[in-house]
Amino acid sequence: xxxxxxxxxxxxxxxxxxxxxxxxxxxxxxxxxxxxxxxxxxxxxxxxxxxxxxxxxxxxxxxxxxxxxxxxxxxxxxxxxxxxxxxxxxxxxxxxxxxxxxxxxxxxxxxxxxxxxxxxxxxxxxxxxxxxxxxxxxxxxxxx
Amino acid sequence: xxxxxxxxxxxxxxxxxxxxxxxxxxxxxxxxxxxxxxxxxxxxxxxxxxxxxxxxxxxxxxxxxxxxxxxxxxxxxxxxxxxxxxxxxxxxxxxxxxxxxxxxxxxxxxxxxxxxxxxxxxxxxxxxxxxxxx
Numbered sequence: 001x002x003x004x005x006x007x008x009x010x011x012x013x014x015x016x017x018x019x020x021x022x023x024x025x026x027x028x029x030x031x032x033x034x035x036x037x038x039x040x041x042x043x044x045x046x047x048x049x050x051x052x053x054x055x056x057x058x059x060x061x062x063x064x065x066x067x068x069x070x071x072x073x074x075x076x077x078x079x080x081x082x083x084x085x086x087x088x089x090x091x092x093x094x095x096x097x098x099x100x101x102x103x104x105x106x107x108x109x110x111x112x113x114x115x116x117x118x119x120x121x122x123x124x125x126x127x128x129x130x131x132x133x134x135x136x137x138x139x140x141x142x143x144x
Numbered sequence: 145x146x147x148x149x150x151x152x153x154x155x156x157x158x159x160x161x162x163x164x165x166x167x168x169x170x171x172x173x174x175x176x177x178x179x180x181x182x183x184x185x186x187x188x189x190x191x192x193x194x195x196x197x198x199x200x201x202x203x204x205x206x207x208x209x210x211x212x213x214x215x216x217x218x219x220x221x222x223x224x225x226x227x228x229x230x231x232x233x234x235x236x237x238x239x240x241x242x243x244x245x246x247x248x249x250x251x252x253x254x255x256x257x258x259x260x261x262x263x264x265x266x267x268x269x270x271x272x273x274x275x276x277x278x
Contacts, residue, residue: 139184
């Protein structure tokens with residue numbers, strides 16, 4: 001009688017191992033993909049551009065320079081504000097090192113007046129960079 | 145004898161999993177809630193001619209000029225909406241994909257309109273784009 005009862009509790013027990021495996025996999029995934037601090041200006045609202053070339057890790061070589069232009073004309077790279085003179089110095093140093101063929105992305109807010117974007121473009125042409133790209137949103141994933 | 149041995153082996157190494165599962169679920173919920181999806185971005189490329197070369201860009205024969213003003217786009221001297229501009233660029237793109245499109249921006253036009261016009265040109269496969277500031 002006693003022996004029979006023990007067997008019945010044995011049957012009820014659920015094997016936790018697969019669940020714990022899956023949960024750990026999920027946790028590791030989220031830890032790896034989590035970015036705590038962002039290195040870009042989060043206040044910039046980009047314009048939609050569904051027909052542009054999708055930006056992926058592959059077509060953004062490490063030499064890519066992304067210049068941010070805020071709504072009121074604040075110029076920054078990786079969210080570090082700089083003056084026009086500083087930007088031209090950085091671009092000059094880059095051109096000396098990599099030539100003028102590296103990709104330059106301008107991340108301008110949709111409401112920035114063109115004169116502020118023009119200043120950045122003029123600095124780029126001043127150091128011999130003719131080909132400029134503008135960043136737009138191809139597909140909204142983050143909530144507005 | 146056999147029963148005794150089975151019972152000892154089955155119970156003594158068993159750990160209480162409950163606190164670990166609690167903590168792991170807390171962590172999981174934290175990461176699920178804090179994760180933020182990133183937008184998929186695209187890039188629209190255009191050439192910026194040197195300041196001295198914009199002396200007379202209209203000498204080129206097949207040249208399409210789009211003026212970006214604060215109110216909208218001006219095409220062939222007429223204010224057009226985004227859809228109209230889309231249709232007009234489509235018509236020109238059927239004639240020649242390599243025709244040069246000059247986008248002239250006024251100083252007070254919003255950057256978003258420039259990006260919209262570049263997007264329309266890119267949609268119809270026009271690649272010979274240049275931006276002027278007026």
